[in-house]
Amino acid sequence: MGALFFTYTTLSLRLHQRMLSNAFDLGIFEQVVKSYAEGHLPLSEIKGPDFPVMGDHFHPILASVAPFYRLWPSPMVLLVVQAALIAVSVLPLTLWARRALGSGAAGVIGVCYGLSWGIASAVGMDFHEVAFAVPLLAFSLTALGNDRLVAAACWALPLLLVKEDLGLTVAVIGVLIARRGARRLGIATAAIGVVGAALAMFVILPAFNPKGGYAYLHWLPGAGGGEGGEGGEGGLAELLFKGTIGLITPEAKVTTLLFVLAPTLFLALRSPLLWVVLPTLLWRFASGLWTHWGTSYHYSLVLMPIVFAAFVDALSRRQPSGKSLRRYLVGSVVVTTLFLPQFPLWQLVKPETWRTDPRVAVAHRLMDRVPDGATIQASNQLVPQLTDRTKASLYGWPDSRPHPEWIMVDTQVPLSRRWPLNPMEERISLDRALMQGYRTVAERDGFVLLTRSG
Known part of the structure; x- marks a missing residue:
């Protein structure tokens, strides 16, 4: 046992x-x-x-x-x-x-x-x-x-x-x-x-x-x-x-x-x-x-x-x-x-289980920039990294809270793990967010962090 x-x-x-x-x-x-x-x-x-x-x-x-x-x-x-x-x-x-x-x-x-x-x-x-x-x-x-x-x-x-x-x-x-x-x-x-x-x-x-x-x-x-x-x-x-x-x-x-x-x-x-x-x-x-x-x-x-x-x-x-x-x-x-x-x-x-992708550290550095208690929409695998201290929801999910304070997306997720948006839908959605008043805080190693202007 x-x-x-x-x-x-x-x-x-x-x-x-x-x-x-x-x-x-x-x-x-x-x-x-x-x-x-x-x-x-x-x-x-x-x-x-x-x-x-x-x-x-x-x-x-x-x-x-x-x-x-x-x-x-x-x-x-x-x-x-x-x-x-x-x-x-x-x-x-x-x-x-x-x-x-x-x-x-x-x-x-x-x-x-x-x-x-x-x-x-x-x-x-x-x-x-x-x-x-x-x-x-x-x-x-x-x-x-x-x-x-x-x-x-x-x-x-x-x-x-x-x-x-x-x-x-x-x-x-x-x-x-x-x-x-x-x-x-x-x-x-x-x-x-x-x-x-x-x-x-x-x-x-x-x-x-x-x-x-x-x-x-x-x-x-x-x-x-x-x-x-x-x-x-x-x-x-x-x-x-x-x-x-x-x-x-x-x-x-x-x-x-x-x-x-x-x-x-x-x-x-x-x-x-x-x-x-x-x-x-x-x-x-x-x-x-x-x-x-x-x-x-x-x-x-x-x-x-x-x-x-x-x-x-x-x-x-x-x-x-x-x-x-x-x-x-x-x-x-x-x-x-x-x-x-x-x-x-x-x-x-499997050896890959014990190797940590350097992108994980990058993701955590960007997530640290999101204040505690903030509302955020994030990619599927990012959400469980944020739920302990923010009001996190799933980016691209139709029932997620609209107009969150922050958005964080991993644009390099493999196709086999992508959900709910495919790469084209995700790109269109990010462009729409920028037109709606969000600004880019950071963009590094495929991670995009946006916040609302003002």
Whole structure:
């Protein structure tokens, strides 16, 4: 656990130091935690001028990071907290494996889980609130697999405070508790999960959202509009047909499903604990947003403790012989090792990770010229470097605060990392700012710093 914490922390801090973290989402979450630390409900300047984030996603558990942020007001504290949360989740799974399968098997399973691709993807992609779900799921499913049903429910219920969709995950855990014999407890847990998710999505979030409603329903087929959404004119039967086919197409969804199960050599399919992945997989595969379908970003983080809990459960149920157990463990090691080079943890062995581009120092010298508390629009990778002391928003994002006091743009960002403006749009936008009264304070090594005249 300690070694993995050090690994996760090293990677995420190094990415931030190299200015490879992003406004979406490290910058947003720092603004959320900073709001809690200042004693008020969370606001995010990146989402919009004084945007109430409780109208975007329901994650009040982030308030627990506020005391740490008061001690260390930096986006790096969020990255360290995330590393700690994920590392702690190794403990219950490994201890369960040790009791059921022996110390050697426990060590192998703990390492394969800790280095699994879903965790690697999340650690290499900023901070996200679902990091809190990982230890809660690991402790809950370990308790469930060992018939400690009250503990399983107690560990699951705080998931309602992590993100609005996780209430459905709580509901599935409740169903499994009921199937294990604690019918009243299971039904109560499932009911609380469903009601909690419904309250978050259809009452709390719409109440805070300036535009009303739950902001992400448009991603679903038939909801109307949205990126990749389907219009609703073909009738219910056509909608259901398209929705069913859409759960397995395009092929990125099948690839993700295979990647989820491969580290356990598909043995996780033999455990009922695997049912807990269904809510997350269903909303991801039903979404019209392509980034939800694949293996990148943080979306598979919550699946990893579930799959490996199912792996331990299946192995303990089968009670394989020593030779058979070794085959499963060796197979898991091989799959994990084959996946590693494709995901961010592999960056730790690359020489370029440990080289600092001289432009980083130039950027910080220019950012130091922006006074504390100023409003500023900046390029994506610059925003998280500014959120701790300014009201920073994303340059070129349509919802950013108009007419900020400062603008800072990195004109040499590689095309693969450019967002939301392409080079031509960025140049046109900068020229327009100069015509609207901004003046150039500095222009060095591709960085342009503007401020309003007068």
